[in-house]
Amino acid sequence: MSVDMRVNIAGVEWKNPVTVASGTFGSGAEFAEFVDLNKLGAVTTKGVANVPWPGNPTPRIAETYGGMMNAVGLQNPGIELLCKRDIPFLRQYDTRIIVNVCGRSEEDYCEVVERLSEEEVDLLEINISCPNVKEGGIAFGQDPKEAERITRAVKRYARQPVIMKLSPNITSVPDMARAVEAGGADAVSLINTLTGMKIDIHRRTFVLANKTGGVSGPAIHPIAVRMVYEAAHAVRVPVIGMGGIASGADAIEMILAGASAVSIGTANFHDPSISGKIVGEIESYMERYGFSAVADMVGIVE
């Protein structure tokens, strides 16, 4: 039996439901020797701002049990270099391009989104949930009113469909998902990392220079599944599920909970070829259980 792996996210058809989480895959170039980018439904680039950002001091990385923490702080080369170098690189491949956008203010986000309207990218993902930058980012992602406002603002400038990336560091996922839907979001993605802290007991200091960082990896997967389930039940727009997916089984769980597509994040650091493998594992699952289309699995565990 042949299975149809295609999914439709906000009017954009992907060849399969697998993309990679922003910040874990660079612009794709570094991973191209480990995974055939043509195999992925979409590539999501590292967050980009209107101007280059230097990011946080080091150490930026810490390992945790079954996961890791990062406090990179959205270091990025700025939108102009991304448009000149990274988008043409990705255009060589038969995959959808999702550009993740970050900013410190409404104007920052809108400037990047407007600039991207001239580019051949397929979807925009707006990061209002990075825990590692003081201004912007999470400030917009923790208050539903702010989130709705910023969504409405970027939608005015966006030519491509807009995915709003949500934070798990909130009290109500449904409220936040409904707020960005009300603001005009074409899809939501979640979860970004959970804010954490790690202390070096021998040096009696914080492991990360930023003191806190975002926790990711398999350890947070059950939290992500729960939040994807809540979001999928709160909104009509498609949900892209992410958070600790390290196998086809993890991805299927997310889809059954309500995700129309999935992102592979931290697992890329454990095995740079994992994203391509997960596509195959989802296909095998569908064959085994007789699902002819991905859409037939989305949210069926109620």
Add this chain to the structure above:
Amino acid sequence: MVTVVTQECLADGIFSMWIQTEAAKEARPGQFISMYTNDGSRLLPRPISICEINREKGQLRVVYRVTGEGTGTEQFSRMKAGDSLSIIAPLGNGFPYEKAEGKQVFLMGGGIGVPPILELAKQMKCRKKQVIAGYRDSQTFLREEFERNAEVYVSTEDGSVGTKGNVMDAVRENSLQADMIFACGPAPMLRAIKEYARKNNIVCYISLEERMACGIGACLGCVCQSVEMDSHSNVHNKRICKDGPVFLSTEVEI
């Protein structure tokens, strides 16, 4: 997956492992390998510098420090001949040892920065090859192997062997001279060497380390500050895993 050929303990907490891998064919001194544990609770690779390369046999040697109880490096130290593990190798740029031809060179290693200097010492062709190795105490691992390849000077923090102090103290005590330096070691040592090279107008290459996640240049976890704007990052940051780990001392702030 690659296979462990041999494993031995060289000093307290210092282990030497030879592994069978195709990567030996293209590896250069100063490059590193990402070693993964076989334990799913530890996701990130450990970046370990290459100590020796045997192209004919297709083997790489790593000499590494066990960083504590229950760590990934402790897990590596328990592996035996025939065990298998995942690695990505070789990674990083390596030392530009070809530039040393005709030069009078310092090859400086401190602590767990000593091992990558061994393959460098073996491959380098230069006028005068002076290895200066800094250790904590009398456990001067790899010393005999260096002595087969170069003039060797040792410093120890406790003064039990060679010069008491650090590698720069050994340079002063032995009145050593160089017109090119290659160094790997802890940040304070590299800072002192960088300053010495600046004052004496010596070309100096240093190998840096930082906590890494991907090891392949994508996550931007392991950056160092660059003096000039970096063309990849478009800010004053260079990736230690991809643009390094070896840098000209004048191109980075440490």
